[in-house]
Amino acid sequence: MATSKVSPPPPPSPPRSSSSPSESKQQEQNPEMATPTASDISSVLDSPANKAQEAHHIAFFQSIPWCSSLLSSTRNLIISQPVSRVIRPSGCEEDALISQALNSPDAIPAYITFYPPPPKPTDYVYEVKSLIALGPKVNGWEGICHGGIVMTLLDEVMGQIFAVNKDSGAMGNKMPLLTGYLNTAFKRPVRTGTKEKPAIVLIVARLTKLEGRKHFCEGVVYGDEEGKDELARAEALFVQLRESKL
Template sequence: MSDTQSENSDYDHFASIPWCAPHLRGSRIITGSPRSRIVKPNGEDSLYAETLKSQSTILAMLEVYEEPESPTERVDSLKTFITLGSGLNGYPDVCHGGIVSAILDEVTNLLIPVNQQRGFIPDVPYMTAYLNTTFLMPVPTCATILAQARILKVEGRKYLSEGWIEDANGSILARAEVLYVALKSSL
């Protein structure tokens, strides 16, 4: 399946879920597959593009954000719909805590390339400096979740954000505060 087919398939998957569909509509809503879901020849992002891209792990993943009214505005928040399979279980029907943290790290990071393309964040590699995760309730598998991210502060080479995971009812299951730092040189 090509990346375009996968993106359309993911969109169609979430558009068919009643509680997800309203988030995908609107004149300024932008949707797409996260860049990390695309296989790259150098092996970058292979965790999400290959290992966690299967019927038993992450079946589908779609990022959604609202295009700011002005091209001079930064995109400060983003939603990501994710359908989790049983291959991510820690306990029966419960996502492993390490995967929950990885999802929060990934989703908060998705705001970086969106804003790099818009010229609001320097186009350099960023790496996680810290990720503080709080687990509030079990994250279910064989279920669709909504992971949201918001920029808290951009200061020099530092990019601070927060993220949280919700279930279909809007209950917050886990949250994280994440600090990314721009590298001084490429990897």
């Protein structure tokens, strides 16, 4: 794991929901209000809370020398908060694991994705990288990330390939994809840090092959920016759903 001589500032706490007590009570009384529509979710992507969270997380990683080097290595690099991390409207539980359960100062306090822009806006992005901060609440053994969480993060970042291409229009109106299999090899322990100074990992995900509804990917967890400290590797199949399966 690469170390920094400059201690980064503590990662930000997730912004609190702006819903008032009266709104929350009203949602409890009317279940229909607790299920936001697609337009509701779209409207919060550019909300002040989400923009603040994204800016704080990018600034956190830019304060760490080896992460900053990665984020400035390519001109016009697209750096953003992944859609699965977006703070959703009250009552929406889509992506709840990443956006809520693990979104805390002592679990996964910071998470961003980045990739170079494709030649054309609607061309496929075949590789996405992520920087993820790991605190003590994702431990298995003390100081070591739980193996199931490592697999979750590999699955998560590989899934961002489809989120990115869906957002750009490269995937058109393709139906959602679900994980068919995820074969993981653990090579070295994935270390975690403290609430005040979480450990950082780099995850690189690639789309390697397309066969109809089958999308094959690979993902690697690194403990440094040079790709030498390989901690875990996975091969996965994502299968596009048929409309009748929704």
